[in-house]
Amino acid sequence: MDNLMQAFSFELPTRIEYGIGSVHQLGEELKKLKVNKVMIVTDEGIVKAGLIEKTVASLKQYAIKYEIFQGVEANPKDYNVEKGAAVAQCFGAEGLIAVGGGSPIDCAKSIAVLVSHDGDKIKSFEGKTAVTKPTIPLIAIPTTAGSGSEVTFSSVITDTKNNYKMTVKSPLIAPKIALVDPEMTISMPPQVTAATGVDALTHAIEGYTVKVAEPISDAVALYAIELISKYLKTAVFQGEDIEARAGMLMGSLLAGMAFSHADVASVHCMAESLGSVYDAPHGACNAILLPYVMEYNMEYCQERYANVAKAMGASYSNVEEGAQKAVEMVKQLANDVKLPSFKSLGVEEKDFDILAEMSAKNISTESNPRPMTKEDYLEVFIRAYRDK
Incomplete structure (x- = not known):
C-alpha cells in the first residue's frame, strides 16, 4: 500500500x-x-x-x-x-x-x-x-x-x-x-527508559499507520521501529551500554520526524486526555495504551501492521498473520521491559465517559486509520482497564 x-x-x-x-x-x-x-x-x-x-x-x-x-x-x-x-x-x-x-x-x-x-x-x-x-x-x-x-x-x-x-x-x-x-x-533510570522508549515506538507506529502518512515519514518510521525493537531491552536493563543508548536516541529522533510530518492518532488522543484529567505521564500513557488501540485498528491497516512486524524482526506467511504478530510483539516488548498496567496510572472507571469524550474531540482522531467515536474510545478504555 x-x-x-x-x-x-x-x-x-x-x-x-x-x-x-x-x-x-x-x-x-x-x-x-x-x-x-x-x-x-x-x-x-x-x-x-x-x-x-x-x-x-x-x-x-x-x-x-x-x-x-x-x-x-x-x-x-x-x-x-x-x-x-x-x-x-x-x-x-x-x-x-x-x-x-x-x-x-x-x-x-x-x-x-x-x-x-x-x-x-x-x-x-x-x-x-x-x-x-x-x-x-x-x-x-x-x-x-x-x-x-x-x-x-x-x-x-x-x-x-x-x-x-x-x-x-x-x-x-x-x-x-x-x-x-x-x-x-545514560542516567535515565530503567522505568523511565522503558516508558519513554515505548512512547517513541508509539510515535513511529502511529506516524506510519495514520491516514496522512507519506513516503518520507514512512521511511524514517520503519527504521525507528527497527532500532527501538533492537535496542530497548538492552537500554532498560544495561543502561551503561552506549550503543543501546545511541540506538534508542536515534530511534526516538526518527520517530519524532515521522509523526511530526504525518500525525499521531488515537493512542495520543487517549494519552492526552489522561494527562489532562490525571496529570499522568504522557510517555507512560502512550506506552501502556498502544497495543489496545492497535487491536482496535487491526482490520483497517493489516498490511502496514505486517510491515511493523517485519521491522520488529518477525517473519510470517500472510498479511493477517503479520498484523497479528505486530500486536503480539508490542505487547511482549511492553511486558519484557516491565511497563506498569493501565490501572497503575490511578485511573477510575467513573471518569471513562469524560476521558472518551475528550479523546473523541482531539483533532488527531481524524488521522486514526479506523474511525473512532466516543463509544469506541470508551470500549478501548474499558478493555485496557480490565486486562491483567
Missing part, C-alpha cells in the same frame, strides 16, 4: 548535530548564532542528575552568560511557560537551551514564542496560525529517548483553566539546532 499519488510537504527546520560528546559543541554553536546570554530551560530531575553541569561547562568555556529556569513540570503547564518567559525577559536572554525530555523542550518552545511576540499568555498562541514571526534561537539537548521533541515544531502545553492539552504549532518554533548526544541519556 504505497502512498505515492498523495501530495505532501516535508520541512525540517532543525539542524541535527548527532554524536557522543556533541553536547560540548554548545558554546561554539551559540557563538555562531551571536548569542551571549541564554536561559537554560529544564526540570528539577535533570538538575539533580547532574546533566546541567555538562551543559554549563561549554558555556563557561565561551564566556556565555546563563540563567537556569528549572520550573518545568511533567505535562508542562501554561503557568510554567509564562513564568519562564518572565524570567527570560528579565534576564535579557538572547536564546534558550532546553535540556531534558519532551516537557522541558516543549516548554522552551512556548517560552520562545512569548518572548519573541511580547506575549504574556501562551493560550493566545494555540493552533497553527498564531505564531507569526521567528522566535529567539532555541537549542534542544534531549536527555530521554522518547518524545522526539528536539526535531518537531509542536509544543503541547496544559491549559490549566480549561483542563486540557493545547498545541502551539509552527515551523517557526522548531529548535534551531538539536545536539543529540547518547551520553546525555
Whole structure:
C-alpha cells in the first residue's frame, strides 16, 4: 500500500548535530548564532542528575552568560511557560537551551514564542496560525529517548483553566539546532527508559499507520521501529551500554520526524486526555495504551501492521498473520521491559465517559486509520482497564 499519488510537504527546520560528546559543541554553536546570554530551560530531575553541569561547562568555556529556569513540570503547564518567559525577559536572554525530555523542550518552545511576540499568555498562541514571526534561537539537548521533541515544531502545553492539552504549532518554533548526544541519556533510570522508549515506538507506529502518512515519514518510521525493537531491552536493563543508548536516541529522533510530518492518532488522543484529567505521564500513557488501540485498528491497516512486524524482526506467511504478530510483539516488548498496567496510572472507571469524550474531540482522531467515536474510545478504555 504505497502512498505515492498523495501530495505532501516535508520541512525540517532543525539542524541535527548527532554524536557522543556533541553536547560540548554548545558554546561554539551559540557563538555562531551571536548569542551571549541564554536561559537554560529544564526540570528539577535533570538538575539533580547532574546533566546541567555538562551543559554549563561549554558555556563557561565561551564566556556565555546563563540563567537556569528549572520550573518545568511533567505535562508542562501554561503557568510554567509564562513564568519562564518572565524570567527570560528579565534576564535579557538572547536564546534558550532546553535540556531534558519532551516537557522541558516543549516548554522552551512556548517560552520562545512569548518572548519573541511580547506575549504574556501562551493560550493566545494555540493552533497553527498564531505564531507569526521567528522566535529567539532555541537549542534542544534531549536527555530521554522518547518524545522526539528536539526535531518537531509542536509544543503541547496544559491549559490549566480549561483542563486540557493545547498545541502551539509552527515551523517557526522548531529548535534551531538539536545536539543529540547518547551520553546525555545514560542516567535515565530503567522505568523511565522503558516508558519513554515505548512512547517513541508509539510515535513511529502511529506516524506510519495514520491516514496522512507519506513516503518520507514512512521511511524514517520503519527504521525507528527497527532500532527501538533492537535496542530497548538492552537500554532498560544495561543502561551503561552506549550503543543501546545511541540506538534508542536515534530511534526516538526518527520517530519524532515521522509523526511530526504525518500525525499521531488515537493512542495520543487517549494519552492526552489522561494527562489532562490525571496529570499522568504522557510517555507512560502512550506506552501502556498502544497495543489496545492497535487491536482496535487491526482490520483497517493489516498490511502496514505486517510491515511493523517485519521491522520488529518477525517473519510470517500472510498479511493477517503479520498484523497479528505486530500486536503480539508490542505487547511482549511492553511486558519484557516491565511497563506498569493501565490501572497503575490511578485511573477510575467513573471518569471513562469524560476521558472518551475528550479523546473523541482531539483533532488527531481524524488521522486514526479506523474511525473512532466516543463509544469506541470508551470500549478501548474499558478493555485496557480490565486486562491483567
